[in-house]
Amino acid sequence: MNFVDTHSHLYAQEFKEDISETILRAKQSNVNKILLPNIDIASIAPMLELCKMDDCFHPMLGLHPTSIDNSYLEQLNEIELLLDKANICAIGEIGIDLYWDKTFIEEQIIAFETQAHWAMDRNLPLVIHVRKGFEEVFQSLDRLKKQIQCHDKSLKGVFHCFSGDLNQAKKVIEMGFKIGIGGVVTFKNAKLTDIVREIDIEDILLETDAPYLAPSPYRGKRNESSYIPIIAQKISEIKNISIEEVASITTSSAQKLFSI
Secondary structure, X not given: OOEEEOOEOOOOHHHOOOHHHHHHHHHHOOEEEEEEOOOOXXXXXXXXXXXXXXOOEXXXXXXXXXXXOOXXXXXXXXXXXXXXXXXXXXXXXXXXXXXXXXXXXXXXXXXHHHHHHHHHHHOOOEEEEEEOOHHHHHHHHHHHHHHOOOOOOOOOEEEOOOOOOHHHHHHHHHOOEEEEEOHHHHOOOOOHHHHHHHOOHHHEEEOOOEOOOOOOOOOOOOOOHHHHHHHHHHHHHHHOOOHHHHHHHHHHHHHHHHOO
C-alpha cells in the first residue's frame, strides 16, 4: 500500500526537534508523498527548506484567508513572484474563513479569486480552506467559471478538511472538486461519517492537516503524517471496502490531481 498525505504542515515549529523521525514514521506507515500548503510569507522559507530534506515533499504556495490583513496585496505580490520559481504542485491553501472574524471578508474574496486565477493560468489545482464561508466560495467559483467559459482553462482542486454538510459536499463534487478527509472522521459522533458514507471514494483525498486535528486515539495531541492509515482504516469501515482499496483509489486521485 502507498498513501499520500495531501495536506500537512510538517514545516511548523511543532516538528522542529524531531522532523527526521517524523518523516521516517510516515514512510514506515507507507505515506510516501506529503503535500505542504503555504499559509503566509513567513512560512515560505521553512516550507521550501523542508522540501530539500526529502523528495517525498511537494510544496504549494498561497495566502491563507486568516493571514489576510491590510497588507494582503503586498503579500500576494510577493507570493506571485515566487510562483514560477518554485516547483509547486498547487495554489494553497487559500479560501474564505469567517469563523472568528468577518473584518476582511471583501479582501478575502478578492485574494481568493486572484489566487484562483494564478492556478487557472498555470493549470494547477486549488487547495481550498473554508470555514463558515461556503456560500462565498461557491459564488466566487461560479464567477470564475463564467470568466473561463470562452478560454481553455479549468478549475480543479480540493476542499481541504471538509467541514460542510452533505448538500455542500455534493455541490463541491458537482463543481469538479475533491473532498479532503482527515482525522475528524474518526471522532465520536462526527457528522463527517455520514458524508463519507454518501459520497464516492473516487471523490475523497486523505489528509492530516498536521500538526492539527489528530485522529482518535491521538485526538488533542500533535498530528503527523504517519497517522494517515488510521484515517484510511476508518473510511474503509464506513464504506465497507478494504483499506487497500482506499489506499489505491485515494493515492491515484491525488497523483492525478496534483501531478505528483
